[in-house]
Structure formats: C-alpha cells, structure tokens
Amino acid sequence: MNRRGLHSLRAAILASVLVSAGAPVYAQDMFEVPPEIEELQQKAEAGSVEAARDLGFEYLFGRRIMQDGLSAEMWLLQAAKKNDAAAQAGLGYLYEEGIGLTANIKEAVKWYEKAAEADHPAAQSRLGYILKSGGAGKPDYVAAAKWLAKASAWGDPHAQANLADMYEKGLGVKQDYSLAATWYSAASAQNNVNAQWRLGHLYENGLGVQKDHIKAYMWYSIAGVWDTLGEELPPNDPRVGLKKKMSEKDLLQAESMATDWWIEHFQAQDSELTVGP
Numbered sequence: 001m002n003r004r005g006l007h008s009l010r011a012a013i014l015a016s017v018l019v020s021a022g023a024p025v026y027a028q029d030m031f032e033v034p035p036e037i038e039e040l041q042q043k044a045e046a047g048s049v050e051a052a053r054d055l056g057f058e059y060l061f062g063r064r065i066m067q068d069g070l071s072a073e074m075w076l077l078q079a080a081k082k083n084d085a086a087a088q089a090g091l092g093y094l095y096e097e098g099i100g101l102t103a104n105i106k107e108a109v110k111w112y113e114k115a116a117e118a119d120h121p122a123a124q125s126r127l128g129y130i131l132k133s134g135g136a137g138k139p140d141y142v143a144a145a146k147w148l149a150k151a152s153a154w155g156d157p158h159a160q161a162n163l164a165d166m167y168e169k170g171l172g173v174k175q176d177y178s179l180a181a182t183w184y185s186a187a188s189a190q191n192n193v194n195a196q197w198r199l200g201h202l203y204e205n206g207l208g209v210q211k212d213h214i215k216a217y218m219w220y221s222i223a224g225v226w227d228t229l230g231e232e233l234p235p236n237d238p239r240v241g242l243k244k245k246m247s248e249k250d251l252l253q254a255e256s257m258a259t260d261w262w263i264e265h266f267q268a269q270d271s272e273l274t275v276g277p
Contacts, residue, residue, distance in 0.1 A: 034064050044075060053079035053087040060090055060099065069100015080111060085118035092123055096130075105136045116147055124151035125159035132162060132171070141172025152183060160187035161195040168198065168207075177208025188219065191265065196223035197238075204242060213246050217254035222261055 037058060043051035056076030059068045072094055079087035092112035095104045109130060115123030128148035131140045145166050151159030164183035167176045181202050187195035200219035203212045220239045233240050243251060 037065055044078065049079045049082045049084050049087075052076070053084050053090070056087060057090055060094055067100070069094060069098075072099065073101065080114070083114075083118070085115045085120040085123070088112075088115035088118070089120045089123040089126075092126060096126065105130070109136050116150070119150070119154075121151045121154035121156045121159070124148070124154070125156040125162075128159060129162055132166065139171075141166065143172075145172040152186070155186075155190075157187040157190035157192040157195070160184075160190075161192045161198075164195060164198065168202075177202065179208070181208035188222075193223050196220075200238065204238065213242060214250050214254045214257070217242055217246065217251065218257040218261070221255060221258035225258075225262065 037055070040051050040055045040058070044055045052075045056072050056074075056079060057063075058065055059072035059075065061067065073091070076087045076091045076094065080091050088111045092108045092110075092115060093099075094101075094108075095111065096108035097103065109127065112123045112127040112130070116127045124147045128144045128146075128151060130136055131147065132144035133139065145163065148159045148163040148166065152163045160183045164180045164187065165171070166173055167183065168180035169175065181199065184195045184199040184202065188199050196219050200216045200223065201207075202209050202216075203219065204216035205211065209215075217239060220237070220242070224233075224237060224239065246254070
C-alpha cells in the first residue's frame with residue numbers, strides 16, 4: 001500500500017476509536033509522558049477496557065507519546081480479549097504493517113475477522129482487501145466480496161472501490177458494470193483516486209453507464225490532478241487518446257466541470273484524498 005493509502009487507513013481507524021475529543025495535545029518532548037496518558041495508563045492497569053484500547057492506539061500511532069509497537073500490542077491485546085472491536089481492528093493493523101514488530105499477516109487476518117464480525121467497517125474493508133488480493137494465501141473472492149459489501153454499506157471508500165473492481169471484473173460476483181459504476185461513483189465522491197480513474201474508463205467506454213466523453217474526461221482530470229499539476233499529460237494518460245475524440249468546446253466543459261468539483265469538495269479544506277487498495 002502506498003503512503004497516502006496508509007494515511008487514510010490510519011485516519012479511518014483513529015476515527016473509529018475516538019481516542020480523545022478536540023485537538024490532540026502534543027508533548028513538548030515525546031519521551032515525556034503527558035498527564036493525560038498517565039491517567040489512561042492508571043485506568044488501563046485498573047482494568048478499564050476503553051482505557052487500554054485508547055492507550056494502545058496512543059502507542060500505535062505515536063500521537064502524544066513515542067510510537068511503540070510492543071506497548072501498543074500489549075494494551076490493544078488487553079482490550080481486544082475483552083471483545084473491543086476497535087482494539088481488534090487496531091491489532092490487525094499493527095500485525096499487518098509490522099509496526100515495531102515482525103509483520104504477521106495470519107495474526108492480522110485473525111484479529112480483522114473478529115472485528116469484522118462485530119461490524120467494524122475498517123476491519124471489514126482491510127479483511128476484504130486481503131482476501132481479494134491473496135495477501136494471506138490464495139484469493140477468496142466470494143468471502144472478499146462479502147466483507148467488502150458490508151464495509152461499503154458503511155461508506156468505506158476503499159471497500160467501495162474494491163467492491164466495484166470485483167463487479168467490473170466478475171471476481172466472486174456476477175460481472176455487473178452497472179453496480180461497478182455505482183460503487184465507483186460512491187468511492188469517487190469520497191476522493192478515492194483509483195475509483196475516479198475507473199469511473200472515467202466506464203464513461204469513456206459506455207460500460208454500465210451511458211457513454212459520455214465529457215464525464216469521462218472530467219473524472220480522469222479529477223483523478224489525475226495530483227499527477228499532472230503544471231505538466232503535460234504523460235503518454236499513458238487516458239486523456240491523451242480521449243482528447244482526440246472531443247471538440248474544443250467539450251474539452252473546456254469537461255475541464256470546467258472538474259474544476260468545479262474540486263472547488264466544491266475542497267473549499268472547506270478538510271476533505272481527504274484516499275487511494276487504493
């Protein structure tokens with residue numbers, strides 16, 4: 001997974017836990033333990049599941065104290081064994097990425113499954129992707145589609161993009177371009193770049209949607225803005241060939257639509273770019 005994808009997954013898990021209200025308080029010295037963390041540890045040592053979970057996430061992501069995978073594992077395990085779904089998802093992430101310890105995909109799947117069964121969207125999304133990609137062995141497309149559908153219903157953009165890919169290719173589900181377009185559209189609205197590229201492809205070729213070169217070019221432009229700022233289009237960019245099929249008027253309209261989309265989605269300065277998987 002690339003850096004932007006990991007950042008988005010990290011944000012999703014953090015959001016599901018709600019470690020603290022308001023802006024985080026950062027220690028001037030990351031080796032210094034803030035009073036809030038000391039209080040969390042006291043509660044965790046006294047048996048509080050919520051405190052153990054929150055303390056585990058503090059160590060996992062290093063928001064207010066030094067990142068420490070082993071400490072994260074200890075406290076998340078304490079909460080996870082008490083059936084805290086967010087802690088279970090956090091353990092899955094810890095083992096999948098190998099933060100401060102050796103990555104262990106089997107352990108990651110084990111804890112993602114527990115959290116997924118408890119309807120944790122991020123865990124369902126990650127579990128679905130691992131099963132789809134064969135990250136833990138042979139791909140299991142049917143099981144992957146099941147978990148991705150559940151996470152997609154919760155609104156997870158990664159799950160929506162992956163589920164759309166399965167409908168586009170007929171992996172574990174009956175091939176259905178219309179459903180692929182539906183889920184790509186949902187993920188694209190949440191700034192998932194991969195979904196935006198694929199949605200453009202569907203519009204260009206009339207797969208599951210009415211063929212529309214203007215909309216195709218618009219979605220390609222929305223997705224490609226990060227790669228072509230102030231630069232000419234690379235030869236492999238789908239817009240290169242599509243431009244040859246469009247009038248100057250249609251190109252201007254498509255570019256204007258893409259610009260309007262970006263203004264609408266980023267005017268609050270708090271939208272988040274998400275990429276695969």
